Amino acid sequence: MLSSPGSDAVKEPAPPPTQRSPARRGISAPRIGVRHLSLLGVLVALVAVGAITRPEQFLTGDNLQLILTQSSVIGVVTVGVTFVIIGGGIDLSVGAIVALASVWATTVATQEYGLGGMLLCALCVGLGCGLVNGVLIAYGPMVPFIATLAMLASARGLALLISDGKTQVVTVDSVLGLGVSDSYVLGVPPLVLVFATVAVLGWLVLGRTTFGRRTVAVGGNAEASRLAGIAVRRQRLLLYLLSGLCCGIAAFMLIVLTGSGQNTNGNLYELDAIAAAIIGGTLLSGGRGTITGSVLGVLVFTTITNLFALNNLQSDVQQIAKGAIIVAAVLVQKGRKTQ
Amino acid sequence: MAPPARPAPAEEPPPPDRQFPLLSMSGITKTFPGVRALDGVDLDVEAGEVHCLLGQNGAGKSTLIKVLAGAHQPDAGEIRWKGRPVRLHTPVAAMRLGVATIYQELDLVRHLSVTENIFLGNEVAVRGFIRARDARRRAAELLRRLGHPEIDPDVPVGALPAAGQQIVSMARALSHDVRLIVMDEPSAALDPDEVDNLFRIVGDLTADGVAVVYISHRLEEIRRIGDRVSVLKDGRVAAAGLPARTTTTADLVALMTGRDVQYAFPERPVSTEPLEDRVLHAAPPPPVLCAEKLARQGEFAPLDLEVRRGEIVGLAGLVGSGRSEILETLSGARRPTSGRVLVEGRPLRPGDVTAAVRVGIGLAPEERKAQALLMLESVTRNVSVSALPRFSRGGWLDRRAERAAARARTRDLALHPDDPDRPVRTLSGGNQQKVVLARWLLRDCKVLLLDEPTRGVDVGARAELYAVIRRLADSGVAILLVSSEVPEVLGLADRVLVLREGRVVHTAPARELDEHRVLDLVMEGSPSC
Numbered sequence: 001m002l003s004s005p006g007s008d009a010v011k012e013p014a015p016p017p018t019q020r021s022p023a024r025r026g027i028s029a030p031r032i033g034v035r036h037l038s039l040l041g042v043l044v045a046l047v048a049v050g051a052i053t054r055p056e057q058f059l060t061g062d063n064l065q066l067i068l069t070q071s072s073v074i075g076v077v078t079v080g081v082t083f084v085i086i087g088g089g090i091d092l093s094v095g096a097i098v099a100l101a102s103v104w105a106t107t108v109a110t111q112e113y114g115l116g117g118m119l120l121c122a123l124c125v126g127l128g129c130g131l132v133n134g135v136l137i138a139y140g141p142m143v144p145f146i147a148t149l150a151m152l153a154s155a156r157g158l159a160l161l162i163s164d165g166k167t168q169v170v171t172v173d174s175v176l177g178l179g180v181s182d183s184y185v186l187g188v189p190p191l192v193l194v195f196a197t198v199a200v201l202g203w204l205v206l207g208r209t210t211f212g213r214r215t216v217a218v219g220g221n222a223e224a225s226r227l228a229g230i231a232v233r234r235q236r237l238l239l240y241l242l243s244g245l246c247c248g249i250a251a252f253m254l255i256v257l258t259g260s261g262q263n264t265n266g267n268l269y270e271l272d273a274i275a276a277a278i279i280g281g282t283l284l285s286g287g288r289g290t291i292t293g294s295v296l297g298v299l300v301f302t303t304i305t306n307l308f309a310l311n312n313l314q315s316d317v318q319q320i321a322k323g324a325i326i327v328a329a330v331l332v333q334k335g336r337k338t339q
Numbered sequence: 340m341a342p343p344a345r346p347a348p349a350e351e352p353p354p355p356d357r358q359f360p361l362l363s364m365s366g367i368t369k370t371f372p373g374v375r376a377l378d379g380v381d382l383d384v385e386a387g388e389v390h391c392l393l394g395q396n397g398a399g400k401s402t403l404i405k406v407l408a409g410a411h412q413p414d415a416g417e418i419r420w421k422g423r424p425v426r427l428h429t430p431v432a433a434m435r436l437g438v439a440t441i442y443q444e445l446d447l448v449r450h451l452s453v454t455e456n457i458f459l460g461n462e463v464a465v466r467g468f469i470r471a472r473d474a475r476r477r478a479a480e481l482l483r484r485l486g487h488p489e490i491d492p493d494v495p496v497g498a499l500p501a502a503g504q505q506i507v508s509m510a511r512a513l514s515h516d517v518r519l520i521v522m523d524e525p526s527a528a529l530d531p532d533e534v535d536n537l538f539r540i541v542g543d544l545t546a547d548g549v550a551v552v553y554i555s556h557r558l559e560e561i562r563r564i565g566d567r568v569s570v571l572k573d574g575r576v577a578a579a580g581l582p583a584r585t586t587t588t589a590d591l592v593a594l595m596t597g598r599d600v601q602y603a604f605p606e607r608p609v610s611t612e613p614l615e616d617r618v619l620h621a622a623p624p625p626p627v628l629c630a631e632k633l634a635r636q637g638e639f640a641p642l643d644l645e646v647r648r649g650e651i652v653g654l655a656g657l658v659g660s661g662r663s664e665i666l667e668t669l670s671g672a673r674r675p676t677s678g679r680v681l682v683e684g685r686p687l688r689p690g691d692v693t694a695a696v697r698v699g700i701g702l703a704p705e706e707r708k709a710q711a712l713l714m715l716e717s718v719t720r721n722v723s724v725s726a727l728p729r730f731s732r733g734g735w736l737d738r739r740a741e742r743a744a745a746r747a748r749t750r751d752l753a754l755h756p757d758d759p760d761r762p763v764r765t766l767s768g769g770n771q772q773k774v775v776l777a778r779w780l781l782r783d784c785k786v787l788l789l790d791e792p793t794r795g796v797d798v799g800a801r802a803e804l805y806a807v808i809r810r811l812a813d814s815g816v817a818i819l820l821v822s823s824e825v826p827e828v829l830g831l832a833d834r835v836l837v838l839r840e841g842r843v844v845h846t847a848p849a850r851e852l853d854e855h856r857v858l859d860l861v862m863e864g865s866p867s868c
Contacts, residue, residue, distance in 0.1 A: 208735055208736050208738070209731070209734045209735055209736055210727040210728060210731045210734050210736060211734055213720065213723075213724070213727055213736065214724075214727070216713075216716070216720075217713055217716075217720075217724050220713040220714070220715050220716060221709070221712065221713050221714065223709060223710050224709070224710055224711050224712060224713060225713075225724070226672070226692055227670065227672055227692060227702055227704055227710055227711065228696070228711075228724050228725045228778065229692055229693050229695070229696025229697070229725050229782075230693070230724070230725075231693050283715075287713070287715045287716075288715050
């Protein structure tokens, strides 16, 4: 009913006994596609604006690579946050967790263990913070907003304490080697590759696994999920662990990118990630959303930032533009919903 | 069952001093998707009378009072107020006229104080600034008038007991210039002496010329305070304006039950009788579901219950009799205060739905949309949600197998339209219920707990659901059925437990009971005739 007829005509016909129902094995693909198409349209329009206003700077390989690299760190965080929101929660602590993980993994003591040790440390810090969030929310008495707000404050404070307010420079050569701009894996900067991997994995997990299906169910109707026999608490815990893990990965990416760990890392990531998820079509109340949409949302925001920088516009104008885009995206979605 | 002779409607002469009744509703019709809730209802209410509304669940009482409160707009019909036609577009419009409604679920804001609740939306204020002291004084005055001067106007409403909250609701109604108060089962949550106080208040109000529309299932109350009774049945008026004190219980029950619509119930299997003989004489087959002294404080008294393979056991009782609570406790959604549940002889971990589902208990809850369905999702995903591990290897879903299996189950139940990708919210009530049943079929459940399975399902689709439920039992599922529609319980179940206020007051094979007897038990707690 809701899907536009004909948009899925490419799909093979249904198994013999169907009388009327359209054959649609790619479940709900057409409906989601429309939404993504409009975001893709916005992205194309932004690229066109860039190509027109700064023809010799915007459409260069270096600049496009820069946009992708800048999208990578926040992109990985957004994938985790998207899961949490679809599952009916919210995670305000991601930026602070990124800061804490990046600082912890770059202490002199940790750097002695080299590349692997630092990566492991970042992931463990992320998972640890996620565990605290998840236990407080799923098994404790706290609502997600409050629990992760508390984590935001304390993780950021701990990061400041550990680093003593200073930038911790990385001296491990193998780490630094990953970040230099002319290192490529399969022709792609390694950070972009990490982002792509996380995004594809997230897409698969959300759409093709029991974990993903349960996330959507719990976010859509927690009581119905509970009565259907889903372990709702465990699912919630796992979601915050996943978000924490993504923060750990993002922290390590930042370390590689900047060659340092700072307590100011990940500032306002929570808002950027939530905003990207929302304009990507994720319902803030849970139960619906896609990784593809969130990735597009991240790319739109990063492209805007890049465009404004190239055109020498102030960051306050950028912020206003971002706000307008969020409002516009939600209005478009509401409009489509009431049709 | 032939409807018993209808009592002669008492023709009361209209009061000579009034030309028009205070309220006159005529031809009120209201249709919801799939259900005609009201079908040409007429109702006259005089100033200063207590007009009782009687009718079974689903008869249309709630819809009627919501129309009167301006919460629902009728599709057709006319409302006159003191002879003048009026339209009640919004609850505010009704309130301006002087109509106040005290709903069964009280509409109070728990965190606000008694005073704030009483004047909610009607604050005692000057240019937007609340006159707290005036408001408090007036609140105290109203509470005194209602016979509860002990209620502190400053405490949050959430801290009051149910009876106190009801007083606050009533105070809110009286804070307006009210001419007509609708009370929806006001005594359901009250102790006997609180009921006495309620009746005193009703008496005071009517003495002031206020009309009261009183809804209750308790016939003895209607006798005590009612002036006239109107009976609703299947969205129509079965009798209007009967004298409340002199109409007999038998007549009222007959009016409530005599149906135009005859439900078609499927045949019971022939094996039912030998099964019961075995229960009485020989060693019975072990029950699939068994409750031993299962109880929850304040909800239902210790209960022993057995449901066998292929058997349908019915729980008959009013809203608030503990029936839904019993089902939810059996399903693990609520933790019992004492007693235990056994499935095939093995005790169940208390208060753990996941464990209950694993051993084969499935609950089709009363609030289908809030408690069972994922409204944003497709039919397939709603059906498969309890059985996902079956279609996954290492967590990865085989979506084709999932879809095929879900479809096979919905086909068995003749889901219409037969489209597994259709969003479940676009289905009719009966088909949504089939989706819930298909979910448990896919899970191979051994015990099905059905809470009001035909609520919001239109008459035509009901027969189909009944057939489905009987077929499930015949295939070996043990079914426990709750319904406030007595004919449904009697028509479907093999054995019936009658509940009243959290207690089983009677147990009997369904064919030894009839609707009158069950209604008597449910409402009066004592066998009549």
